[in-house]
Amino acid sequence: MVAASGAVETLSFIALDHVFAGVMTSNLALLGMAIGRGQNTGVTAALLALAGFGLGAAAVAWLTRRHTGTVTLWSAPVMFCLGGELAVLAAGAGIWAAVGGTPGNTTRDVLQFGAAAAMGIQAAAMVAAGRAAAPTTYLTGTLATYIVKGVGAARPDRWVPARLCALIVGAGVCMALLRAAPAWAAVLPAALVLCALLTACQPLIRLRRDADRAT
Template structure:
């Protein structure tokens, strides 16, 4: 057995990492930014409901029912149904994934790739309609946007300790405050995620104002960047193993 595997005499054996590395944290930040961009398009340019925040959509549904507003009911139901479908399909595809705590399992990556494809189809449709879709197109795009956020949410759940919520950060913020203020164990990546949410939303809003036909491209770029960032350490490790 080589010294690389057993370690040199007198040295402690090198243990494999058990927590997510910097690359995965950066990937999570990018996914949060993508969700902020999708939420902006969903709420501002589509049906005035959220693509990934189902708590708010349930409240909006209740208000729409109370006002007797049919369009509001339809929008909320589309978002809720799309999210549930995306999450359900992802749960099915990732049910046998093995959590490692240090990387996203292949089924999770596969589902994120599917999210990117759906977002890309939406971006092409959005651009073809010059950022001003009609009623039917808005319904379809709303459903698709919610489905992608369902996929992303469920994929991060399936990734376990190697991930964290990326579409709804209220619990993340509360945990950060409790552990940071109450226990002195704050997660330094939480402020980056909160900032990314605002940057993603703000950039998307700017595109909607200045170049609306290109607004749908931003979430696609961010999700693809997150996937590449997450898989980069694995590729480097395999290259090193092949060259040794």
């Protein structure tokens, strides 16, 4: 999921409107700079990203309002929401491929809104998952916590460096695709989310099989 975030951020910042799809604090700063410079395009892009992220997160909040997170597994409501993210990313990939990786102004706005909505869904789904998940779209706090509480600790969380590396890899591979095969670059985030969902389904499938055998 973190690698998918890195890929979406690359598409959003490099190939769309130079705003982030999942890092809203940075977008607020970009919005302020655009207002200060009198750049209508920058204001619109930042507002689209903020609105898309907020809508995606709000939808997950509503769908998981009665949800209680588990310790080890992503629950059915969380999986359903992440399936919705996959659908949004797949639709965006289809539009991206149809325009050959060079969207016009209106299409770019639609894709910007959709990318931010996907990241809002992912971020809120990870919050709803509770202790069975970790932040995947905004890792500044994760890095700060690791430095303060992890470095020098007897048993530091080894998954934090792995997630940070995944973010870099996702962004790097997406950038390479943008240069070599731009029409297919948007397929990468959707494919990465699909792989994450298939991996997350395996423990649920095993639990169901065990329950069936027990009965």
